[in-house]
Amino acid sequence: MTTSPTGLGEPRGPWFVSPELNPADRPGYGVPEAAPRGGGAGAWRRGLLAALAVVALSTASGGLAGGYVASRDPAQGKVAASPPSSPGGASGVPADLVNAAAQALPGVVSVQVGTGSGMAGGSGFAVDDGQHIITNDHILDAGGSGGVTGSAAGGNGTGVTVVGPDGRRLPAQVVGRDPGSDIAVLRVSRSAGLRPLPLAQPKSTRVGEPVLAVGSPLGLSGTVTAGIVSALDRQVRLGHAGRQSAVQTDASINPGNSGGPLVNARGEVIGVNTAIATLEGSGSIGIGFAIPIQRAEQVADRLIRRGG
Template sequence: MRSTLRCLIAILFFGAAWHCPAEETRLGNRLTPAVLAVRKALPWVVNIGTEQVIRVDDGYDVFYNDFFKWYSPRSKEVIEYFPLGSGVIVDPRGLVVTNYHVIQRAQRIEIRLWDGTTHQAELVGFDASNDLCLLRLVGDFKDKPLATAAFALPDDVLLGETVLSVGNPFGLEHSVSQGVISAINRKLEDGETTYDDILQTDAAINPGNSGGPLINLNGELIGLNLAIRHDAQGIGFVIPMKRIEQFLSHWLLPERFSSACLGMVLDQPFVMGNKGIILPEVMSCSDTHRAGLQKGDEVVAVNDQPIRRLADFGRAVWALRTGDNVRMTLAAGREVTTTVGTMRAPKLIQTRLGLQVQKLTRTLNEAMGFKPDLAGLTISEIYPEGAFARQQPTWRQVLKRGDVIIQVEDRLTPDENALAEVLSKTRSGQNLRLIVLSLQGRHYVTLAVDITLN
């Protein structure tokens, strides 16, 4: 009796992954490494869906509507949950990674957790060429942090090792399938993108498994399910951990979630050092220069959190806000304390929009054929897409140098500060509408351009 009570207490505090001696005795050989791995993984696997509006009736609608539909139609609209795919919780404060194609056309994203609770999610950022995206659950998880995926080391994959796929195939939540790693560094062409490091597995992958995890027998994430070969059985493709971690290191920075500025140059990749991560170029938008941080410094801890891999740094800093103090321990043993700053207007505009703008003046208006008193911001530079984001926004095929931004949402933009004030309340992945004067041939026309922010 006491043994059973102790087991119940252990399960209550440590979750389903915990197993007790009494359970081991009862289940014997059934408690395999695969079973234990699944128990570890299930709490951090999520189901992703959207809301779909459907019409329902009671079977008499055809007869009723023939006579009375103009007065009071019987059928009604009902909002129903529609499954799209799967995802993985990568931070206890509500961050989820999945395939971009899972949520690409969803107007509203719903995340269903292992315990059955549902949360709305917001898009933070995506990399269309790698079919990855980052979502953030709406809500405060400080008091009840979410279970988070354990990451396998990059490239720590064995040909032929047993692996497990967990996901939401055809809406069948948290389904598990087993297989092996069939190939490593498989070349895969998807449209204009060519992958040369894809994992191949024969674990069953079906519609709805996309974005869900492939795990090893330690219960560690080794990749995200990507696609299957439709003309074959048992050939599935998986995005490897190395590519996922590089994606996360690009997006897990304070600059993506607010106007806060840690000082990292966003388009320069982080790389691993001997003990921690190597800092890219450090900007002067925060106190980092005065504190002594510089390019090439190797960070081994942030606020006493060890940094052993790329994702560790991102998870330690992404939620920082302006005014927060950050203590970084360097490999040389030196400690640096810095304060998170605020992005200046030009940097904020470049970060969110990938643009450089210039205030219209009377001289510019005359040169461009506008009325002398026209107020707005002319686009003087559009940064190359790869230099500031990976989102491949289609609006970049519409705007060009010389176009004039006169309004963002319902706010006029007579100068940089007005535009920056609007952007300071935004985050990456958010949608905004710009009202733009665009040169079409010899004439300017007014365009409404919907933009996904970086």
């Protein structure tokens, strides 16, 4: 008998590896690598890098046509001023972020995958009126579904289900998967009525602008956390394709946020939340990574053309 994740869960998923680290130095899966003791400043730096290599990927956890636009900003490193936002209430939350959350939440779902012994989960979001949903491929890996597409069932006979913002549980078809980019596309019935989220225009994202991470961290659906874009074109190793550029954010991303959208103050998706860096197995420390939406859009479009 399977159970749905309803609360705290275990971090699991693929690794984020600092580009400065040799892959051979990567610690074992799920086991935080302790920092070396002693040895002066050099040992301390090595310990810090090793600790940063530990990732709790948000797993206990498609797309429209668009060209690939690498997030390479020649002005990287220069903080761009964000437009002033309207004042918020006593909490200090800008009103534009409140509006962005209201726009994003109706299109965000929880993704649940049967593992044979329970359920693994993540997040996803609708991108078109055909009810295609972008999510992370590693969420489906948790269910052992391998490369199987075109079915709601994983390779072990268990299913993929999405839970809509209204609480309805809907069987989902796996349209396509791309482990290299860590992007997968699901589809649900048009009767689901999910609101497609608008996607940000290429090169419109700026360092320092406010963002929201939306998803189901630790099984808590409809959760929104706020932060800023910390960096663009951050080179990290995500998925199975080696090093690739990512959007770095300090918005809290936790297990279960994987596959959910990172949205700007206009409610436009700028990235797909995928990983966090941790220190010695701790939770989110304000260093999270999202796949740029232009890359995710390109991959999702290809998967939809191929899989329907």
